[in-house]
Amino acid sequence: MHPAPLYLLLTLVLRQATPEPMPAPRPSCVDRQRIDLSARAAAGVQEICIAPGSLTGFVFDQPASVDLEEEVRFGRVLRGRDSISFVSPPDLAPGERLRLSVRFEREPPEQGVTFMLVAHPGQVTHQVDVFHDGRSRASLWQEIEEERAKNQRLGEENQSLHGQLNAPGGLLRVFLNGELGRQGIVSRVLSVNVSWNVENSLTILDGTVFRSFNSVAVQVSVKNSGTAPWKVEKAMLVANQGQRLEGIRFGPPQAIYPGVTRAIFVEARAAPGTPLEALTLTLNEEGPRSITMENIPLP
Missing domain, CATH: 2.60.40.1080 (Immunoglobulin-like)
Incomplete structure (x- = not known):
């Protein structure tokens, strides 16, 4: 067997020494x-x-x-x-x-x-x-943090609403809300004043005024003798000194249809010890018909 030529041996050595290109x-x-x-x-x-x-x-x-x-x-x-x-x-x-x-x-x-x-x-x-x-990244992270804070706030509000819905009712709820003082809740049945029925299509049939530890409320029964529904959109209670009471809440939200009588309940905050002798109640709809009851005596 003949020995391999020198140039072939050199070629094989070079091929083995040269690394293949990496992908x-x-x-x-x-x-x-x-x-x-x-x-x-x-x-x-x-x-x-x-x-x-x-x-x-x-x-x-x-x-x-x-x-x-x-x-x-x-x-x-x-x-x-x-x-x-x-x-x-x-x-x-x-x-x-x-x-x-x-x-x-x-x-x-x-x-x-x-x-x-x-x-x-x-x-x-x-x-x-x-x-x-x-700067753009900082702006982005600020937006993310604001959105996270908003979601947290909404979650807390949602939890609070669930807590209110699950809260006990009756006098226990009134007590937990701080409404019951030593005198409890006192009331006074109202004698209808002819000056209250100035709107011909709306008639006040009866009413009651309530006083709790830190609020006052007036309930009136209203008959709609007109031809169009009447719905309270705004209510206001004013003290005898001309001070407008805050925290107004009223209901129910449904309209009073022609020929129907319904009780309207209006409540406002009144701090303990606030001197109140009489109130003025105003009930307004979106249209021209309104009710104003002046000199409502408190119990």
């Missing part, structure tokens, strides 16, 4: 990617996974113009003032790379940003959120 690393593919340009200023071109026929969108935190390499190959491209979305070409080869160049309106052209779209047959990034600088 380019593939980008890390996630469905939604967040890119902070200020943090990645020195990181080079950012790679984004795309796949043939799949949708990918970019959303920027400020207005920007975008150039897409070989745009004619893309099936659909939709541009907004601060966004772009596209369907990647169906003929993409694995590992093919296309540039997406972005220029923000507030920046000079030479400060544009380039993203590399890398074809990946198995995975795709569907949305890329691009943040330009720290």
Whole structure:
């Protein structure tokens, strides 16, 4: 057997010593990617996974113009003032790379940003959120915190409403609300004053006034003799000194239809010890008909 020529041995040695080229690393593919340009200023071109026929969108935190390499190959491209979305070409080869160049309106052209779209047959990034600088990030986090505080406040209000609905009723509820003093709740039946029935279509038939530890209330029965429904939209209680009482609540909210009599209950806050001798009650609808009851005596 003849020995191998020297040049063949050298060729085999060189082939074994020369490393084979390593394939380019593939980008890390996630469905939604967040890119902070200020943090990645020195990181080079950012790679984004795309796949043939799949949708990918970019959303920027400020207005920007975008150039897409070989745009004619893309099936659909939709541009907004601060966004772009596209369907990647169906003929993409694995590992093919296309540039997406972005220029923000507030920046000079030479400060544009380039993203590399890398074809990946198995995975795709569907949305890329691009943040330009720290101020925008701070604004975003402030908005998130405000929304979180709002949701917490709504949750607390919802919990409070559930607590009120589940609270005990009857005198126990009145006691827990601080309405029961040593004298309890006192009342006085009203004698109807002819001056109260000045509205011909509305008649006051009877009434009662109540006084608790920190509130006063008036209940009147009103008959609607007119031809149109009457509904209380606004109620007011004024003390004899001309002071308008706060915390007005009234009900029920339903209208009184023609020929119907219904009791209206109006309540207001009155601090303990407040000198009250008489009240003036006013009930108004959206229209012209109203009721005014002056010099209502308290118990």
